Amino acid sequence: MSVQGSSRQPTWIEVAITNAGVMKASTAITWAWCWGIAREVLKHDPTVEEVAEWWNMSNRTAYRSHATFKKAFPMLDSPALYVDNPAIFPIVKKASKKMSDFENNIKSRKRPTDVAVMRIGFLPFNPEVAA
Numbered sequence: 633m634s635v636q637g638s639s640r641q642p643t644w645i646e647v648a649i650t651n652a653g654v655m656k657a658s659t660a661i662t663w664a665w666c667w668g669i670a671r672e673v674l675k676h677d678p679t680v681e682e683v684a685e686w687w688n689m690s691n692r693t694a695y696r697s698h699a700t701f702k703k704a705f706p707m708l709d710s711p712a713l714y715v716d717n718p719a720i721f722p723i724v725k726k727a728s729k730k731m732s733d734f735e736n737n738i739k740s741r742k743r744p745t746d747v748a749v750m751r752i753g754f755l756p757f758n759p760e761v762a763a
Contacts, residue, residue, distance in 0.1 A: 641756040644714065648704035660704035663697040665724065668715035672728035677712060719756075 642650075648657030670678045670686040678686070684694035701711060708714065715724050 644757045647757045651706065652700060652704035656700045657704055659697055660701040663701040664711035664714045665727075666697075667701075667711040668720075668724040669728045671712075671715065672725055677710065 645657055645661060648660045651657075652660060666687050667678060667683050670683045673686065674682060680694045680698045681691055683689075683698075684691045687694075701708075705714070715721060
């Protein structure tokens with residue numbers, strides 16, 4: 633229920649917090665973001681190892697983030713439905729274009745900002761929209 637008394641659809645971050653807690657919800661949304669950007673650049677659904685390699689993170693960290701995503705969104709098999717959401721996909725696509733030259737971006741320390749990642753977490757949760 634919203635403050636006004638009418639029901640509303642929960643946001644992605646609210647669903648993640650309910651299922652995994654505040655800290656893990658942030659990790660889950662960030663994993664979906666990183667997975668989506670890697671998918672746009674690689675042009676296929678990436679494995680956990682491919683996401684780790686693309687983002688220059690350890691496989692162990694990538695697997696922990698992936699597990700956190702699965703805990704936060706047990707109803708999703710992968711971040712694909714999240715990333716393909718019509719409200720989220722353009723944001724991820726735009727970010728992937730900016731991040732396509734990964735090596736130079738790492739050298740200049742350009743990474744997705746917390747604000748950009750979390751902005752997409754506050755969109756209404758509706759995994760069926762992308763299906």
